[in-house]
Amino acid sequence: MPSTDRDVAAIDATNLRKTYGSEVALDDMSLSISTGTVYGFLGPNGAGKTTTMRLLTGLTQPTAGTARVCGTPVDDRRAIASHVGYLPETPPLYEEFSAREHLDYVADLREIPTETATERIDEYLERLDLADDADKRISTYSKGMQQKAAFIQSVLHDPDVLFLDEPTSGLDPRAARRIREAITDFAESGMTVFLSTHILPVVEAVADELGVLFDGKLVTEGTPAGVTSRVETGESDSLEDAFLALTSESEIAAAAETE
């Protein structure tokens, strides 16, 4: 069970900015996300989603601004590591290991007591239908099987805040449903889940709140239903229409600013 104090925001970012040379990846972005929230993070390619997650997990440093996760500054990498779990878009896995060996190794690095680790690993392997293949080498796995192993790796230490980059990418419908169910269960147990995905039905199914990022700026926030109803698309009332309308409005505004 995550140990977060519910009075402290799970994620608190103020005026975050990240540049790579002349490229502005993130521009003055502020966020406050309460404990136990499933936060859907949407944005077109190149909007700055991965950059945001790398900043909030302490993997990269901001050019300006500050961020805290569970009250801990993200530049305190050692302390942050115990609070966060991160499933990146291309997860690092030791392909010569089996999933079980890999997960045992990660549990060891995380200093999870052996008995607890074995219990969790068995439970997750079972839950994600990976138990029968757990002793085969990861190099023989399909993309979806690798994604499942990486997902287990990201939650093994029972983090307070879980960052997921396209967690259902490459998964068949049954596996995708298992991940969605796991996300909902985690949130019920008090974990905060920060979910970046292009798969809008996943956001609609699990997110309590969402934020839309465009060109390094947060252009809207709210509940999925709130965002959908606030945006007059003139078409159907779907989150997809709202997302497309928001990001094209932002594109027009950004073009006008540069004229």
Ligand SMILES: Nc1ncnc2c1ncn2[C@@H]1O[C@H](COP(=O)(O)OP(=O)(O)OP(=O)(O)O)[C@@H](O)[C@H]1O
């Ligand atoms: N290491 C880097 N060096 C230079 N530019 C970078 C670097 N990482 C990201 N960028 C630039 O920052 C911007 C934001 O990239 P980022 O990967 O955060 O976007 P994203 O929203 O995650 O995109 P996608 O949905 O395609 O994964 C892009 O213009 C990208 O080219």
